[in-house]
Amino acid sequence: MKALLDLWSYLLASPLLGLTATLLAYQAGVVLFKRTGQQAWANPVLIAIILIGLFLWFSGVPYERYFDSARIIHFLLGPATVALAVPLFTQWRNLKRMAMPLIVGLFAGSAAAAFSAMAIASWLGASPETVRSLAPKSVTTPIAMGVAEKIGGLPSLTAVLVVLTGILGAACFPTLFRLLGIKRHATQGFAVGLAAHGLGTARAFMVSEEMGAFAALAMGLNGIVTALLLPLLLH
Structure with a gap:
């Protein structure tokens, strides 16, 4: 239990908090999407949005701090769009x-x-x-x-x-x-x-x-x- 609390404290103080939370939430959505046989309601993006919302709510992390630490994902939207x-x-x-x-x-x-x-x-x-x-x-x-x-x-x-x-x-x-x-x-x-x-x-x-x-x-x-x-x- 102490190890989990220490890990939680480290993540809250980490500048990569938003990036880590986003990647974990989306991966959870992908896993659920596959296990449900790719049901429409289990869209990975929808699941990730719900999980991130719950995370910010329960942890009390301000949205501005989350966005700043996940800014790299926002930046990558440009190259990803061009790659289409x-x-x-x-x-x-x-x-x-x-x-x-x-x-x-x-x-x-x-x-x-x-x-x-x-x-x-x-x-x-x-x-x-x-x-x-x-x-x-x-x-x-x-x-x-x-x-x-x-x-x-x-x-x-x-x-x-x-x-x-x-x-x-x-x-x-x-x-x-x-x-x-x-x-x-x-x-x-x-x-x-x-x-x-x-x-x-x-x-x-x-x-x-x-x-x-x-x-x-x-x-x-x-x-x-x-x-x-x-x-x-x-x-």
């Missing part, structure tokens, strides 16, 4: 052949993701700031927060909505596609990346490289389209 170009290159022939359907799907899906959420929130009586915060919910977090600030939304609220959207999309898309009878991995991947950004893309890569490549393409294109057109349309 590799599977895209392997699917280049398919991408060229499907260029027109992908472009049409991109603009239709991007518009539906933004304006359907805004319409529902407005109908339910949400404030104008909340409605505008929902608009970029299907775009990766850094872009979404910037767009929300430009259109009069609340960037902090948008960040939460983006994470919830990604988790929900990653957890539900296998069942949804099965019910709709959509079997082609390219189609599934593009839809997932368009609606559920990075979290959906990560889940798509667990299914197949083709699905992950199309999800990465949709995530990147949707970020560009939303950042350029949504502020213009709403203004």
Whole structure:
């Protein structure tokens, strides 16, 4: 028991507290995901978020301290995103052949993701700031927060909505596609990346490289389209 207490005290004082906790939480999520037969509800990212939240709550560690000690993971998001170009290159022939359907799907899906959420929130009586915060919910977090600030939304609220959207999309898309009878991995991947950004893309890569490549393409294109057109349309 004393050894465990000493280890706990060391970790709390360590500058690598956040990094260690994040890696352990995600590994626990991966183990649970595999042991449940890759059930959608056991998404490793979702499990890691829950475990990190519980850890910060019970330990009393401020979020700012946790983030500072896990900053290296935040930095690696950039190289990881750029690395998505590799599977895209392997699917280049398919991408060229499907260029027109992908472009049409991109603009239709991007518009539906933004304006359907805004319409529902407005109908339910949400404030104008909340409605505008929902608009970029299907775009990766850094872009979404910037767009929300430009259109009069609340960037902090948008960040939460983006994470919830990604988790929900990653957890539900296998069942949804099965019910709709959509079997082609390219189609599934593009839809997932368009609606559920990075979290959906990560889940798509667990299914197949083709699905992950199309999800990465949709995530990147949707970020560009939303950042350029949504502020213009709403203004």
